[in-house]
Amino acid sequence: MRFRLHYIILLLLVGTRLMAQDKIKMDSLYLLVNTSKEDTVxxxxLLEISQLYHHESYQKAMEAAKQASDIATKSKIKAYEAKTVRAIANVYLSMGDYKNASINYFNALLYYEDIKDTLGLLAMHNNLGVIYDRLHEYDKALDEYFKAQMLLNLQKPSAEMTFRLPTLHNNIANIYQTQGDTSSALQYYTSALRLAQESNNQPLQGTALNNLGKLYMVDLQQPEKAIEYLLEGLKVREAYGDKAEIAKSLVILGNYYLRLNQPDKAEPFAKKSIALSEEIGAMETTMNAYLCLSEIEEAQGKLGESLSTYKAFKAQSDSLRDMQANREITRLQLQYDFDKAEKARAEERRQARLRYITIIITLSIGLLIAILITVIIRSRARQTALLQENLTQDVEIKNKELTTNVMYLIRKNELINSVAERLLKLQPNVLPENYKEIHNIILDLQREADNDSWAEFELRFNQVHTDFYNKLHELHPDLSPADEKLCAFLRLNMSSKEIAAITQQSVKSVEVARARLRKKLNLTNTTSNLVTYLSSLH
Known part of the structure; x- marks a missing residue:
């Protein structure tokens, strides 16, 4: 009696303390949900809220997980979609609804495969192994566990890996125990407990202790050893306040005392287990607790109460069996979900192809435009080059014509000068009455050479070098007409002798004029060539 009172007081104190702490944390989490603008936050x-409710109300845990899933689906963040679907599956698993748990685990598995999340895949294979175990498909369960073990072995050691390894060892031990391999089961349970203690994983410590207690009680027939593990497991579970796990420990303790033919000690454990499991909605634990209590009441001789309790067990069992038996509905639901997901993926692929085609067409049009622009630019460049070539040829032709004309002028002036000189030599020998006439002829010849030669040269020069005078005036506005005339002759690279022939000057006078022009053009103290400088003006 003292044990029962001590246990109930301790449970109430622990429960009250944890509820107060959880309430404060829950309020802050709901505040985040209502105020945050970030979907991921x-x-x-919501996932943390679901986890907190997981210890006391599966219905509320499910509501929070589904709300998180709705937000993740709208946000289209696959990593978070996987996390929320996984959280929903975990609640179904705890409730004993293996159909819906497996549906959601397989969906989460697809998400994790899509985003290549190895740790997520590891967890899903482990959880699917748990479901196969509870559906008594032990080979499939082991296959899933070893897939998880293989993925775990590929990862680098970390704190997270340390938390996962005891879970796997515990689950593998469950299969070996079910198959009657108690030696392997004991080895894996012991390993799971050691790893859980090393990593301070309290939930796994409670589970491993509980499983070791069952192994020693049922398979190894060592009740003294069994009760040590079972009570230690209950103590650990009370410490972290998980009502679902506490309820499981209580029903196992009830069965323990029932096996020892101590129904009075067994009864409070079974009743408390029923209260806790019904409170949080753990249907499978509730069913097991009702069966345990029915057998306890029968052992106590309370046959009427035992029958009533058995009916409650049967109703819970039928409800669970209905959930498990409706495989066709599950298959149809899975097929529907698969078809729906496949349609979504097909539409996504179609949109991707459409975007790809659009990009290809856009790039093709862009390439075609670029080619056309290139062709146009090259065509215009060829036209410009051709025009430039024609202009160059035209300038060359005009330069040749100008050079020919200049040579003609030089020869004409030389002829005029020669005639004038011959007349001057004959002048003393002519009759006095003809002397004046010959003198006038000589003057006319010299004037004709001066006027016609320069006027014709200037006309020809301007036809070829149209901008020369403009540039010359712009740079050197103080030049005289004689200077400009000399600049034009030098622009054609004419020698002083050739210039003297055209201008009717001596070569020395031309040389003096060139020196004077060089000074006016500010070239006296430089190495610049006069002809080169004038050739650059165009």
Whole structure:
């Protein structure tokens, strides 16, 4: 009696303390959900709320997980979609609804495969192994566990890996125990407990202790050893306040005392287990607790109460069996979900192809435009080059014509000068009455050479070098007409002798004029060539 009272007081104190702490944390998490503008913050907060409720109300845990899933689906963040679907599956698993748990685990598995999340895949294979175990498909369960073990072995050691390894060892031990391999089961349970203690994983410590207690009680027939593990497991579970796990420990303790033919000690454990499991909605634990209590009441001789309790067990069992038996509905639901997901993926692929085609067409049009622009630019460049070539040829032709004309002028002036000189030599020998006439002829010849030669040369020069005078005036506005005339002759690279022939000057006078022009053009103290400088003006 003292044990029962001590146990109930301890449970109430622990429960009250944890509820107060959880209430404060829950309020802050709901505040985040209601105020945050970031979807990821809301999702994480709702998943943590679901985890907190997992210890006391599966219905509320499910509501929070589904709300998180709705936000993740709208946000289209695959990593968070996987996390929320996984959280929903975990609640179904705890409730004993293996159909819906497996549906959601397989969906989460697809998400994790899509985003190549090895740790997520590891967890899903482990959880699917748990479901196969509870559906008594032990070979499939082991296959899933070893897939998880293989993925775990590929990862680098970390704190997270340390938390996963005891879970796997515990689950593998469950299969070996079910198959009657108690030696392997004991080895894996012991390993799971050691790893859980090393990593301070309290939930796994409670599970491993509980499983070791069952192994020693049922398979190894060592009740003294069994009760040590079972009570230690209950103590650990009370410490972290998980009502679902506490309820499981209580029903196992009830069965333990029932096996020892101590129904009075067994009864409070079974009743408390029923109360806790019904409170949080753990249907499978509730069913097991009702069966345990029915057998306890029968052992106590309370046959009427035992029958009533058995009916409650049967109703719970039928409800669970209905959930498990409806495989066709599950298959149809899975097929529907698969078809729906496949349609979504097909539409996504279609949109991707459409975007790809659009990009190809756009790039093709862009390439075609670029080719056309290139062709146009090259065509215009060829036209410009051709025009430039024609202009160059035209300038060359005019330069040749100008050079020919200049040579003609030089020869004409030389002829005029020669005639004038011959007349001057004959002048003393002519009759006095003809002397004046010959003198006038000589003057006319010299004037004709001066006027016609320069006028014709200037006309020809301007036809070829149209901008020369403009540039010359712009740079050197103080030049005289004689200077400009000399510049034009030098622009054609004419020698002083050739210039003297055209201008009717001596070569020395031309040389003096060139020196004077060089000074006016500010070239006296430089190495610049006068002809080169004038050739650059165009």
């Amino acid at each position: 809301k999702i994480n907060a």
